[in-house]
Amino acid sequence: MSNSDTAPEILRTVDGQPLKEALTRASRSARIRAFLLVLPLLVFVLLTFVVPIGQMLSRSVVDEKFSENMLQLGAWFAENDSLIPDEAAYAALVADLKVASAQRSAGNVGTRINYELPGTRSMFTSAARRADEMAPPFKEAMLAQDPKWARPDLWAAMRSASAAATLNFYQAALDRQIGADGTFEAAPENVQIYVKLFIRTFVLSVVITGLCLLLGFPIAHLLATLPLRYASLLMILVLLPFWTSLLVRTTSWMVLLQGQGVINDLLVWAGIVGDDGRLEMMYNQTGTIIAMTHILLPFMILPLYSVMKTIPPSYARAARSLGATSWTTFRRIYLPQTVSGIGAGGILCFILAVGYYITPALVGGADGTLISNQIAFHMQKSLNWSLAAALAAMLLASVLVLYWAYDRMVGIDNMKLG
């Protein structure tokens, strides 16, 4: 270039560009090339995974079943903020119910309010059927139809449902409901399920992770210290369950654990329990814990093993030669070196356990089910999709926190399988 003699200290490439710029350009194009390789998959995962889940989660704060059908009442709520409905409010209600009756959407409207106040759906459907016959004054007409229309909590529920965006489903997922004065309060003891269910899910996951650690640690230690020939043979015993279908393993546990199953038969035959005292190990928490421990055990053993394999045995020998007992050696020398493996396996097991669905659904019975089963229930049976989405959002949030912790501790790129 022309000014090369004025600034001789700048290094240049053969074709005269400053070396720094050429290098920046080359590394930028290398970065773009690498990114372009990843791009198709990233777009694919975003489209088939991230976007669907995001859209599903948006349902947890939006429900239009009431707001899009009850326009006049919505307008009344926007103008008045009193809790006592006047004649105009009842007139708006009846007008909306007439439209809803014509469009056959009264059931949807009722369903939305029914989420907040159980038992109110039929009030909407039957009032909508009669709406055409009603004449002013509408307040008296509605109260003659059903005196429950004067309930303040019903009006509070309708007010909160008149906006499409709502946090009510999160309130419901936290066992709170609309009280008589229109504000949220804790639901009665006997209908509080979700907080208990979350606690149960976390407690069971901790128990299962703990059991996996208890059973996985000796196995991983044995595999890491045996000569590789024997270790790779025994490794098959760990990997075979890992590769076997989840449903197969769950089925096996159902066969083993049921009242007339193999374990009970064995116990009766051995005389440990009487024929009438067969243990109930299935359709309760015991079943969930046993089956899930078995299923998640390889996820604990494999990370532990890969950490333990890197621990040089000479450290333990050095400790022994310096006078430590074998217990002290284990506690002070060996155990601290396995902490990263314990963390990796523990978090992985816990993440997988928290979101488990199939095994609890099949062997869990009533008190061995987890939060996933409740989400499935609201998706398939009660059809309260927004509540399902709110529960899913809370579950997902806790899993993502754990995932972040896993990344900080182990690094996602260090994850290994088999």
Add this chain to the structure above:
Amino acid sequence: MALPVYADPLERIWYYTYRVICALIFIFLIAPILIIMPLSFNVEPYFTFTSEMLAFDPAGYSMRWYDNLLTFGTAAPDAVRDSSWWADVWANAKWVQAAKNSIIVGFFATIVATVLGTIAAMGLSRPEMPYRKLIMAILISPMIVPIIITATGLFFFYSKIGLSGSYFGLVLAHATLGIPFVIITVTATMMGFDRSLIRAAQNLGAGPVTTFFKVQLPLITPGVVSGALFAFVTSFDEVVVVLFIGSHEQQTIPRQMWNGIREQISPSILAVATILVIFSVCLLAVVELLRRRSERMRGVTPG
């Protein structure tokens, strides 16, 4: 881990106790899988060993549940077993249909996951890859996010865009679930890959495509194949997403098993389970051979 000569009696006792404990844990791991195999030959519709079975009396064993797999759902299960009977089985038997569906969906899902996953893993294993950790976290997340959340999300998304009940939608969903396994196994293989080989190939005049097929691919094949097997198994074992987005005709083996277990569990389930265990033993053998091959190629010899 031989017992050292200086071990005191307590340590000797612990040494053998430890072995016994480990043996018991191995039994816990493997026994549930093995126990269903003999039970699937039970002549009675029970899930426990009958006295005939314990006495190894041939009368206590039968193939009737395996036979049931072929006849369940056929038009004429008791007809003479000629070619038309087999045609009937091929066209109508529920379990055969389920197997066909599982294999078709699994095959295409594996192809999508493996091709996209391998290309992406090549990018991810480059040192200059920007936002590597974040992208990796997104790509691995289908394995971490609870399956019920994925299934729920896909249920709404697919019904909105009209993919629910289609094989195409199912293949896409299963491919997404298999991708983390492909990414993990292939990037693990890539990490041990000597990048100077690429430069050597380019130096000798090979273009990027030739370099990939002649130099990189042969060396990373073991990782790609085990990733593909993982993806296939994931699809082959997946039930929740199928339950949520599959139509009534899209019965796969796990869905059929799920229905069987929930409604009325018959030993036919055990027969299927036995076949699946044998299938996973074969897969495990392939993966193990691949791993050894990969170690040999990279000069790591097992002791």
